[in-house]
Amino acid sequence: EVQLVESGGGLVQPGASLKLSCVASGFTFSDYWMSWVRQTPGKTMEWIGDIKYDGSYTNYAPSLKNRFTISRDNAKSTLYLQMSNVRSEDTATYYCTRVGNSYVMDAWGQGASVTVSS
Amino acid sequence: DIQMTQSPSSMSASLGDTVTITCLASQDIGNYLSWYQQKPGKSPKLMIYGATNLEDGVPSRFSGSRSGSDYSLTINSLGYDDEGIYHCHQYYEYPLTFGSGTKLEIK
Numbered sequence: 578e579v580q581l582v583e584s585g586g587g588l589v590q591p592g593a594s595l596k597l598s599c600v601a602s603g604f605t606f607s608d609y610w611m612s613w614v615r616q617t618p619g620k621t622m623e624w625i626g627d628i629k630y631d632g633s634y635t636n637y638a639p640s641l642k643n644r645f646t647i648s649r650d651n652a653k654s655t656l657y658l659q660m661s662n663v664r665s666e667d668t669a670t671y672y673c674t675r676v677g678n679s680y681v682m683d684a685w686g687q688g689a690s691v692t693v694s695s
Numbered sequence: 696d697i698q699m700t701q702s703p704s705s706m707s708a709s710l711g712d713t714v715t716i717t718c719l720a721s722q723d724i725g726n727y728l729s730w731y732q733q734k735p736g737k738s739p740k741l742m743i744y745g746a747t748n749l750e751d752g753v754p755s756r757f758s759g760s761r762s763g764s765d766y767s768l769t770i771n772s773l774g775y776d777d778e779g780i781y782h783c784h785q786y787y788e789y790p791l792t793f794g795s796g797t798k799l800e801i802k
Contacts, residue, residue, distance in 0.1 A: 622739075622782055622793035638790045672738055680786055681729045681744040688738055 579603040579684045581673045586689030589663055597689050599656040599673030606654035607631070610676035613647060613658045615669040616688070623669075625658065627676060663693045697721055697785050701794025708773055709802045716768045716797045718783035723764070727787035730759060730768045734779040742781075743768060775801050 585597040599611075612627035626637035628647045635647050646659040656673050670688040677683035698721035708714045718728070726746040731739035741750045743759035746766055756771045770777055778801045783794040 620733075620780055620796055620798075622784070622796070624791040624793070636789050677744075679744055679748075680727070681741065682784070682786070683741050683744070683750070685738040685740070 579675065581675065581684060581686035583671065583673050583686045583689035586671065586691045588692045588694060590695050591664060591693055592662055594659070594661045595663060595691065596660070597658040597671055597673075597691075599658075599686055601654045601656065601673075601675070604675070606649075607651040611647075611649060611656045612674045612676055612682060613645075613656075614672045614674055614682070614685075615667075616672065617669050625671075628656070660691075663691075665693050667691060668693045696790055697724060697788055697792050699783055699785055699792055699794040701783050701797055703797060704795065705798040705800070707800040707802050710773055710775070712773045713769065713771045714773060714799065715770075716781050716783075716799075718766045718794045720764045720766065720785060724785045724787035726761065727785055728759075728761070728766045729784045729786065730757075731782045731784065732777075732779050733782065739782060770799075773801060777801060 580602045581599055583599045589595045609630055610627050613625040615623050626647050628635045628649055632649045644661050648657045670690050672688050673686040674682040675684040700719040728746045730743040732742050733739045742753050742757050746761045747759045758769050760767045781797045
């Protein structure tokens with residue numbers, strides 16, 4: 578069974594940094610592109626970016642690329658999202674997703690909640 | 696960026712009804728359109744991909760269609776289990792984008 582488990586969320590002050598992790602199991606992690614998507618409290622979905630199966634290439638939403646970095650450790654089957662200089666508008670639930678063979682996000686984690694507030 | 700205009704934003708329907716949710720793409724996305732179901736407190740679940748393909752395990756009551764830049768999700772024989780938020784998503788071009796979601800309530 579495909580499983581994606583995010584961790585690292587919580588309450589963080591504006592301007593701080595935070596790193597989310599996503600541990601994958603049930604499939605060969607190194608074979609798949611992976612991505613991050615966030616959902617605002619109002620339930621709007623926003624794609625953050627993705628990373629190639631070997632970690633050699635990334636794509637980002639233009640509005641986030643200067644503050645967010647996606648990386649992966651295939652030996653640990655773990656995906657990361659480094660968030661820097663966070664703002665109140667980054668308050669959201671962050672989902673790790675697998676990009677399947679048809680280029681669609683076919684598996685999602687349970688989400689990690691991030692609240693940015695002083 | 697490609698805008699996905701999703702409608703309606705919310706709807707209420709009765710058990711056994713048939714409902715249709717639509718997304719209009721601001722430019723050509725081919726068939727690179729998926730639909731997700733999200734139940735309260737849960738993560739999104741893939742229902743339809745490639746505009747018309749049913750994901751494994753999804754009931755055949757769900758179907759997707761395309762007419763030009765208009766994409767639709769139709770749910771037949773509504774049941775209580777179908778309640779939730781439905782999101783359309785284009786994965787044709789970066790940055791990938793989503794519709795604003797449709798909240799479906801079963802009366």
